Amino acid sequence: MAGDAEGYVYSRYGNPTNQMLADRLSLLEGAETCRVTASGMAAIAATMIAPCKAGDRVVAASALFGSCRHICGQILPRYGVETEFVDGGDLDAWARALSKPTRLVLVESPSNPLLRAVDIAAVAELAHKAGALLVVDNVFATPVYQKPFELGADIVVYSATKHMDGQGRVLLGAILGPSEFIEDHIDPWLRHTGPAASPFNAWIVLKGLETLELRVNQACASAARLADTLASHRNVARLHYPTRTDHPDYAVHARQMNAGSTLIAFSVKGARAEAFRVLNALRLIDISNNLGDTKSLACHPASTTHRALNEAERAEMGLDESWLRLSVGLEDVTDLEADLIAALDRL
Numbered sequence: 001m002a003g004d005a006e007g008y009v010y011s012r013y014g015n016p017t018n019q020m021l022a023d024r025l026s027l028l029e030g031a032e033t034c035r036v037t038a039s040g041m042a043a044i045a046a047t048m049i050a051p052c053k054a055g056d057r058v059v060a061a062s063a064l065f066g067s068c069r070h071i072c073g074q075i076l077p078r079y080g081v082e083t084e085f086v087d088g089g090d091l092d093a094w095a096r097a098l099s100k101p102t103r104l105v106l107v108e109s110p111s112n113p114l115l116r117a118v119d120i121a122a123v124a125e126l127a128h129k130a131g132a133l134l135v136v137d138n139v140f141a142t143p144v145y146q147k148p149f150e151l152g153a154d155i156v157v158y159s160a161t162k163h164m165d166g167q168g169r170v171l172l173g174a175i176l177g178p179s180e181f182i183e184d185h186i187d188p189w190l191r192h193t194g195p196a197a198s199p200f201n202a203w204i205v206l207k208g209l210e211t212l213e214l215r216v217n218q219a220c221a222s223a224a225r226l227a228d229t230l231a232s233h234r235n236v237a238r239l240h241y242p243t244r245t246d247h248p249d250y251a252v253h254a255r256q257m258n259a260g261s262t263l264i265a266f267s268v269k270g271a272r273a274e275a276f277r278v279l280n281a282l283r284l285i286d287i288s289n290n291l292g293d294t295k296s297l298a299c300h301p302a303s304t305t306h307r308a309l310n311e312a313e314r315a316e317m318g319l320d321e322s323w324l325r326l327s328v329g330l331e332d333v334t335d336l337e338a339d340l341i342a343a344l345d346r347l
């Protein structure tokens, strides 16, 4: 129990299957150390809460996954940690927010659900000047398409529930970073608060990793084609896809990612009612808030993944009721295309 002998004493502290997954994720990401957790949110909560104490300051991009936003905006301030949100694409805003000493910076790039970019290298430099560690939630990019450590990130977090399992079977999360940070801050938190990953789930994700690159490349190729199809449909108002030159953050994505995405964000002409009509008219594509799956899944972020945010917070990240998020899976792309066109045609 003192930790001075090799081996495993209790699965809340460590487990050989979980360690095998952590070792492979470290190699895949180019990290010194990795810990796996029960879910992506367990990983992000540990990373954001464990190193902070009352009086510390956290700066985060305003375009964040709903629960990440809740941790920064609702939970941390209750314990005396000041949080500031900035427009992730505005480097002057980052410079202003990081002109004061800061403990942690959290960004998602591409962001959920609108696939907005944060210039990871530029924010890393500003974060380091403020004495902060830069945490990157790399779920949307996957380790196949973006390497945050090479851009200056200090810690990378994943929901392995998404592309790594990628088959809708288990929840799992991962924290990757320097050994010192993990041992000083993450290990005591994980040991004593208990968000331990199930070793069975870790085994599932180990199997998922064997086909990660194949699945992500196939889904991404389909998504690129579907993005073009959707963008030219008369009932689509706006569309964000990283490798399309009409994406507002095209240049930043092109610099730091080596491909597009398995995800597409698009808005329909209209508002909530029209967005729901399109979702309900889909026959092959399921409605679900999961993503990075072998099955194509669509959702209405304002009423699901981002419903915990109030209207002003959603407006701040540019998310109105007309947006849909599509996670492209491995079905035949011509079938997916037909399903989307038929649903949009009915509007």
Ligand SMILES: *Cc1c(COP(=O)(O)O)cnc(C)c1O
Residues within 6 Å of the ligand: 039, 040, 041, 042, 044, 065, 068, 108, 112, 137, 139, 140, 158, 159, 160, 161, 162, 171, 172, 173
């Ligand atoms: C899904 C998701 C999470 C949370 O992961 P869970 O495994 O569902 O807890 C965090 N960040 C992003 C960007 C996500 O898409």
